[in-house]
Amino acid sequence: xxxxxxxxxxxxxxxxxxxxxxxxxxxxxxxxxxxxxxxxxxxxxxxxxxxxxxxxxxxxxxxxxxxxxxxxxxxxxxxxxxxxxxxxxxxxxxxxxxxxxxxx
Numbered sequence: 001x002x003x004x005x006x007x008x009x010x011x012x013x014x015x016x017x018x019x020x021x022x023x024x025x026x027x028x029x030x031x032x033x034x035x036x037x038x039x040x041x042x043x044x045x046x047x048x049x050x051x052x053x054x055x056x057x058x059x060x061x062x063x064x065x066x067x068x069x070x071x072x073x074x075x076x077x078x079x080x081x082x083x084x085x086x087x088x089x090x091x092x093x094x095x096x097x098x099x100x101x102x103x104x
Contacts, residue, residue, distance in 0.1 A: 035073035051064070051066075052064055063083040063087040064083060065085050065087075066082070066083060
């Protein structure tokens, strides 16, 4: 009975690397065909400044104050949302005063 010859270790490593690269490229293509935004375009240094977010040293990002439109690919209509000062999401028509002691 002849012994089966195992492939070299370098061949196995190369095959695994090629498989990983092809898998990631395939996943990226599936998301692109599905209409999802490019992942690098969501990062301000790569895709330009984001109007809704600003960099934060502790959190990574924080919401900017203002009114913004949220649009999803493939869904009709626009959702509008508002951020108050300090990156808080608006939950009422007007922003509460700074001295407001309501529970948070």
